[in-house]
Amino acid sequence: MTIPQQTTAEGAEPLLKVSGLVKHFPITKGVLRRQVGAVKAVDGLDFEVMPGETLGVVGESGCGKSTMGRLITRLLEPTGGKIEFEGRDITHLGTSAMRPRRRDVQMIFQDPYSSLNPRHTVGTIVSAPFRLQKVETEHGTKKAVQDLLELVGLSPEHYNRYPHEFSGGQRQRIGIARALALKPKLVVADEPVSALDVSIQAQVVNLLDDLQSELGLTYVIIAHDLSVIRHVSDRIAVMYLGKIVEIADRESLYGKPMHPYTTALMSAVPVPDPKRRTQRKRILLTGDVPSPISPPSGCRFHTRCWKATEVCRTVEPPLIALTPAAGHRVACHHPENAPDQAPGETSATAATGGKSVESA
Amino acid sequence: MTAPLHDTAAAETALTDVAGPVKAIEGRSPGRIAWDRLKRDKVALAGGAIVLLLILAAIFAPVLTSLFGHPPDQFHPDQINPDLGVPKGAFGGMSWNYLLGVDPTFGRDVFSRVLYGARISLIVAFLSAAVSVSIGVLLGVAAGYFGGWIDAAISRVMDLLLAFPQLLFTIALVSVMPDSLLGLTGTGVRMAILIIVIGFFGWPYIGRIVRGQALSLREREFVEASKSLGAGSVHILLRELLPNLVAPVLVYTTLIIPTNILNEAALSFLGAGVKPPTPSWGQMLSDAVNIYQADPTYMVVPGLAIFITVLAFNLFGDGLRDALDPKGS
Numbered sequence: 001m002t003i004p005q006q007t008t009a010e011g012a013e014p015l016l017k018v019s020g021l022v023k024h025f026p027i028t029k030g031v032l033r034r035q036v037g038a039v040k041a042v043d044g045l046d047f048e049v050m051p052g053e054t055l056g057v058v059g060e061s062g063c064g065k066s067t068m069g070r071l072i073t074r075l076l077e078p079t080g081g082k083i084e085f086e087g088r089d090i091t092h093l094g095t096s097a098m099r100p101r102r103r104d105v106q107m108i109f110q111d112p113y114s115s116l117n118p119r120h121t122v123g124t125i126v127s128a129p130f131r132l133q134k135v136e137t138e139h140g141t142k143k144a145v146q147d148l149l150e151l152v153g154l155s156p157e158h159y160n161r162y163p164h165e166f167s168g169g170q171r172q173r174i175g176i177a178r179a180l181a182l183k184p185k186l187v188v189a190d191e192p193v194s195a196l197d198v199s200i201q202a203q204v205v206n207l208l209d210d211l212q213s214e215l216g217l218t219y220v221i222i223a224h225d226l227s228v229i230r231h232v233s234d235r236i237a238v239m240y241l242g243k244i245v246e247i248a249d250r251e252s253l254y255g256k257p258m259h260p261y262t263t264a265l266m267s268a269v270p271v272p273d274p275k276r277r278t279q280r281k282r283i284l285l286t287g288d289v290p291s292p293i294s295p296p297s298g299c300r301f302h303t304r305c306w307k308a309t310e311v312c313r314t315v316e317p318p319l320i321a322l323t324p325a326a327g328h329r330v331a332c333h334h335p336e337n338a339p340d341q342a343p344g345e346t347s348a349t350a351a352t353g354g355k356s357v358e359s360a
Numbered sequence: 361m362t363a364p365l366h367d368t369a370a371a372e373t374a375l376t377d378v379a380g381p382v383k384a385i386e387g388r389s390p391g392r393i394a395w396d397r398l399k400r401d402k403v404a405l406a407g408g409a410i411v412l413l414l415i416l417a418a419i420f421a422p423v424l425t426s427l428f429g430h431p432p433d434q435f436h437p438d439q440i441n442p443d444l445g446v447p448k449g450a451f452g453g454m455s456w457n458y459l460l461g462v463d464p465t466f467g468r469d470v471f472s473r474v475l476y477g478a479r480i481s482l483i484v485a486f487l488s489a490a491v492s493v494s495i496g497v498l499l500g501v502a503a504g505y506f507g508g509w510i511d512a513a514i515s516r517v518m519d520l521l522l523a524f525p526q527l528l529f530t531i532a533l534v535s536v537m538p539d540s541l542l543g544l545t546g547t548g549v550r551m552a553i554l555i556i557v558i559g560f561f562g563w564p565y566i567g568r569i570v571r572g573q574a575l576s577l578r579e580r581e582f583v584e585a586s587k588s589l590g591a592g593s594v595h596i597l598l599r600e601l602l603p604n605l606v607a608p609v610l611v612y613t614t615l616i617i618p619t620n621i622l623n624e625a626a627l628s629f630l631g632a633g634v635k636p637p638t639p640s641w642g643q644m645l646s647d648a649v650n651i652y653q654a655d656p657t658y659m660v661v662p663g664l665a666i667f668i669t670v671l672a673f674n675l676f677g678d679g680l681r682d683a684l685d686p687k688g689s
């Protein structure tokens with residue numbers, strides 16, 4: 001987006017700071033609910049979100065992105081780590097202590113068919129934030145709701161209608177109006193357009209973009225591929241199996257992607273410019289994401305990585321800055337566009353899961 | 361990409377609007393849509409009309425019997441063949457004076473007794489359904505929404521009750537119950553017992569449905585949206601889940617009522633229902649069994665009353681289910 005670089009400059013207080021964030025869903029068995037294992041959905045995340053910026057979070061489905069979103073909006077209780085919002089620790093706040101803070105952090109959901117109660121009118125849905133947070137508005141709630149509907153590009157007359165009377169894109173606009181009602185500081189959008197027709201996706205993304213500049217919002221936008229968040233993110237975090245494998249600002253990530261997983265995700269995005277297309281390698285990621293119940297040892301990506309060596313199997317690469325580029329961190333032993341971290345290893349043992357193909 | 365918002369929204373409406381004309385400002389509520397569908401279902405409407413007529417007939421039984429019949433407990437020995445103990449006329453003594461004939465031995469007006477029997481049947485069926493729905497919704501929604509050990513406990517109880525020999529239990533219970541209880545006497549006590557027992561053994565049917573619905577509803581994102589706004593469990597249960605449960609509960613209530621009618625008839629047939637001389641359909645059937653060869657009409661009339669009532673409720677309930685089912689055409 002068009003945020004001046006200064007706003008994200010060093011020294012500014014982060015709006016959200018996440019350190020070592022972990023969420024394990026216990027797997028229980030039998031009547032006594034004995035724990036026999038855990039889904040390690042989120043397994044140690046560190047990142048910050050600066051006021052006014054947009055952090056894109058990308059990764060295949062099942063990588064723990066939604067869990068991450070639900071943790072920072074505190075819809076889930078973290079298993080470990082710390083979440084700080086505006087410098088305050090909100091990691092383990094209870095329902096009532098969290099309630100007043102909920103005004104500042106709101107969520108836009110993935111499925112507009114499931115995120116609106118089919119038995120409530122649009123008016124009821126969009127006015128719920130005012131009722132639940134007991135917020136009085138100057139000209140009454142109805143007026144406030146109608147203003148919100150206009151803000152997101154719907155007619156105020158839709159007040160008395162029911163969700164089933166709207167298309168997917170319109171429903172998502174209703175969800176956006178609800179999320180913005182209390183003028184939150186941080187908005188977490190979990191795949192906000194992935195359930196919509198491609199023709200409508202851009203409209204909704206543009207709406208989010210316009211609303212950000214209009215209302216001074218900070219976004220965490222989750223997506224399962226890079227195409228959607230490419231234009232709106234200031235920084236992008238790439239997630240794989242509960243971990244961030246690469247995080248960088250947009251130019252740096254697109255210009256010099258370092259993690260093989262990032263390059264694989266990028267090659268899946270159609271390139272509009274035919275000249276660039278011919279120069280690019282197409283990397284096909286084969287196989288599914290391994291189970292987060294028992295993630296692979298060492299680098300979690302090694303079962304699908306075409307550069308994997310012995311060290312990848314045994315030693316987990318730390319998420320660190322490898323180049324002077326500010327804030328570009330990657331977790332890989334053999335990164336692209338950066339010095340090899342474990343030279344001398346042979347790739348003879350490379351996994352067969354992923355393969356790279358020269359495009360025709 | 362930089363077009364004004366209103367244009368993009370309008371274009372989108374034009375592209376994907378499947379909700380019909382956008383002019384109407386008042387939305388068509390899901391209930392309204394179901395009603396429009398139900399209005400087109402002639403069979404269900406016929407069922408509903410019969411149900412309505414039955415309810416009216418039961419309410420106005422005193423008026424109807426005074427106009428077209430005789431008091432239900434009045435003996436008419438003149439209508440009985442003293443040698444055989446059966447009604448004098450053909451077809452159980454049907455005539456303009458005795459529309460559905462008279463009962464054997466006493467000569468009481470069957471028309472009046474069927475109407476008064478409808479009162480017992482419907483009161484017991486509706487109130488026991490109310491008992492089932494209250495318990496079933498409360499426990500079913502708790503089991504489905506909270507899950508964990510609450511769900512485990514409630515589900516086990518439901519399994520247990522569904523396997524329980526309800527009929528035997530009720531007969532045993534009735535035989536040990538005193539004749540007056542909590543200020544109720546005679547018919548009142550028996551009806552209260554019937555309502556409580558039938559209602560209590562019926563709640564797991566509702567509970568199971570509601571539990572399943574709550575289980576799937578709690579995963580819907582609107583519940584999370586509500587939580588992310590600071591809503592507590594009570595708000596979510598009452599304002600978010602309950603409105604979505606009204607339709608299935610309504611359907612299963614209309615389907616549990618005929619079951620209750622049959623249960624009441626069976627219990628009365630077995631002598632665990634209301635006590636004579638208070639008329640009830642099951643009891644009339646039970647009397648008729650002893651004399652069906654000489655007076656088959658006396659068996660056919662209450663049998664038909666039960667059959668028509670149960671059928672009407674079921675037809676209406678099925679239609680209601682189709683009308684409320686979002687996947688229905």
Ligand SMILES: Nc1ncnc2c1ncn2[C@@H]1O[C@H](COP(=O)(O)OP(=O)(O)O)[C@@H](O)[C@H]1O
Pocket residue numbers: 025039040041059060061062063064065066067068292
């Ligand atoms: N409530 C839950 N209980 C158990 N496992 C869960 C739960 N929510 C998510 N998971 C698991 O955690 C993993 C990450 O899920 P999710 O965060 O939804 O991924 P993403 O949004 O990236 O697709 C998946 O394996 C999923 O099955």
Ligand code: SF4
Pocket residue numbers: 259260261299300301302303305306307308309312317331332333334335
């Ligand atoms: S090269 Fe090794 S460390 Fe890097 S992504 Fe592949 S498997 Fe992981």
Ligand SMILES: [Mg+2]
Pocket residue numbers: 062065066067190191
């Ligand atoms: Mg997700």
